[in-house]
Each structure stands twice: as C-alpha cells, then as structure tokens.
Amino acid sequence: KAGVTQTPRYLIKTRGQQVTLSCSPISGHRSVSWYQQTPGQGLQFLFEYFSETQRNKGNFPGRFSGRQFSNSRSEMNVSTLELGDSALYLCASSLAEVSEAFFGQGTRLTVV
Amino acid sequence: GESVGLHLPTLSVQEGDNSIINCAYSNSASDYFIWYKQESGKGPQFIIDIRSNMDKRQGQRVTVLLNKTVKHLSLQIAATQPGDSAVYFCAEKASGGSYIPTFGRGTSLIVHP
Numbered sequence: 001k002a003g004v005t006q007t008p009r010y011l012i013k014t015r016g017q018q019v020t021l022s023c024s025p026i027s028g029h030r031s032v033s034w035y036q037q038t039p040g041q042g043l044q045f046l047f048e049y050f051s052e053t054q055r056n057k058g059n060f061p062g063r064f065s066g067r068q069f070s071n072s073r074s075e076m077n078v079s080t081l082e083l084g085d086s087a088l089y090l091c092a093s094s095l096a097e098v099s100e101a102f103f104g105q106g107t108r109l110t111v112v
Numbered sequence: 113g114e115s116v117g118l119h120l121p122t123l124s125v126q127e128g129d130n131s132i133i134n135c136a137y138s139n140s141a142s143d144y145f146i147w148y149k150q151e152s153g154k155g156p157q158f159i160i161d162i163r164s165n166m167d168k169r170q171g172q173r174v175t176v177l178l179n180k181t182v183k184h185l186s187l188q189i190a191a192t193q194p195g196d197s198a199v200y201f202c203a204e205k206a207s208g209g210s211y212i213p214t215f216g217r218g219t220s221l222i223v224h225p
Contacts, residue, residue: 004155033212042217043156043201056212090155094212100146101203101213103155 002026006091006104013111018079021107025072025093031055032074033101034066037088046089049074081111124222131192133219135185135202142204146213147176147187151198159187159200189221197223 005024013019025032033048033056045058049068066076072093078085088108092101125131137145143164148156162169162176162185169176175188185202199220203213 006155031212035215043215045212045214048212092155100158100161102158103148105153105155 004091004093004102004104006089006107008107009105010108011110013081013109015081015083015111017081018077019081019109021076021078021089021091021109023074023076023091023093023104025074025091026095026102029093029095029102030072031094032068032072033092033094034074034076035090035092036060037090037106038086043090046076078109083111085109086111121217122220122222124224125192127192127194127223127225129192131187131189131196131221131223133187133189133200133202133221135187135216137183137185137202137204137216139204139206139214140183141206142214143207144205145176145178145185146203146205147174147185148201148203148215149196149198150201150218156201192221192223194223194225197221 007022031050034046035043037043046060047054047066048056052068063079068074088106090103090106092103094101146161147159149159150156160171160174160176162178167178173190177186189196199218201215201218203215205213
C-alpha cells in the first residue's frame with residue numbers, strides 16, 4: 001500500500017510570504033502529525049490531527065497552523081515566513097496509539 | 113517537561129563491528145518504544161519497536177533492549193555496514209495518551225569501510 005506522501009518536496013519562499021504544505025497519510029490512518037526538523041535539532045512536534053480535529057499542539061507560534069480533511073489528508077500553513085522557518089517539515093501518520101508512526105519524505109522549505 | 117534523550121550524538125564504527133546506540137527516557141508512563149533510522153534527505157524509517165512488557169526484541173541484524181528500571185533503551189546493530197550510516201532516533205509513546213511519539217535528538221552513526 002502507498003506510504004505517506006508529502007508535496008511539494010522542495011520549496012523556496014521569501015520572508016513575509018506564506019506557505020501551504022500537503023500530506024496524504026497511509027490509507028486507513030486517521031492520525032496525522034507534523035514535525036519540524038532543523039540542522040542540529042531533533043524532531044520538533046508541531047501538531048497532530050485526528051478525525052479532522054487538532055488533538056495536540058506543540059510549542060510553536062500561531063503563524064503555524066494546520067487542518068485535516070475528511071479523507072484524512074492534512075495541510076500545514078505557515079504565515080509571515082521568517083528565515084528561521086527554513087527546515088525539513090515532516091508528516092507522519094499512525095493507525096493506533098501503540099503502533100509506529102510512518103513518515104513521508106518531507107518538504108524542504110527554504111526561506112530567503 | 114518529560115523528554116526522550118540520547119547519550120551520544122555521534123558514533124563512529126568500522127564496517128563489520130557491532131554498534132550500540134543508547135537512549136534515555138524520562139516518562140515513566142511510556143510503554144511503547146520505537147527506533148527510527150533517517151538517511152540524508154529522507155524521512156525517518158521504522159526499524160524496530162518494543163512494548164514495555166518485553167525487555168528484548170530482535171529483528172534482522174538489530175536488537176532492541178529495554179531496561180524499565182533505569183528508563184534506558186538501546187539499539188544494537190550487528191555486523192554494521194556502510195549502508196547503516198544514518199541518524200538514529202528513539203521515540204516513546206504512552207498508552208492512553210496521544211498517537212504522537214516523543215523523539216530524542218538523534219545519534220549519527222558513521223560506518224567506515
């Protein structure tokens with residue numbers, strides 16, 4: 001079965017712009033979570049959606065937001081981009097509490 | 113807050129050696145643990161998991177050991193190969209909590225031919 005798909009793979013934006021990233025989870029997975037990964041940092045949790053509801057949120061400013069659709073696909077938005085937002089954004093989907101999360105390849109965002 | 117952390121940021125080994133990557137966790141409620149491998153330019157890939165009712169689990173060339181007494185997790189890779197070079201993350205989950213794993217910072221494994 002298909003894995004987690006993230007689009008686009010690469011993105012270059014200018015400071016002040018906004019960006020939308022997309023994630024299609026594995027079929028049947030209702031939990032979708034987003035992470036930011038920067039050089040020298042671990043995986044920092046952004047938020048998790050489950051059945052179209054944001055269930056958990058990490059410690060990121062309000063410029064970072066997301067949503068989940070009825071087919072479990074999820075989008076993440078970052079408004080008023082800053083240079084420090086340059087990172088690899090990873091999406092993961094999960095079937096159940098006690099099961100692994102499957103990751104997509106990520107979207108590499110560069111803010112210039 | 114509670115967190116998962118790794119002891120060694122970088123581990124260098126020779127091809128053919130056995131590698132051991134360690135991880136400490138602090139959430140005593142965690143009962144499910146996962147190891148991920150992340151190669152350059154790719155998302156993390158699942159390697160092996162273990163539930164808290166076990167203290168050892170083996171896969172192909174990999175073994176995970178769990179010591180709940182000292183809240184310690186380790187990943188052993190037998191006969192390490194250059195293709196094993198990557199960053200390895202441990203992660204934890206707690207039943208009754210969310211589906212979100214909490215990740216450690218990662219250990220970079222470098223395998224020299």
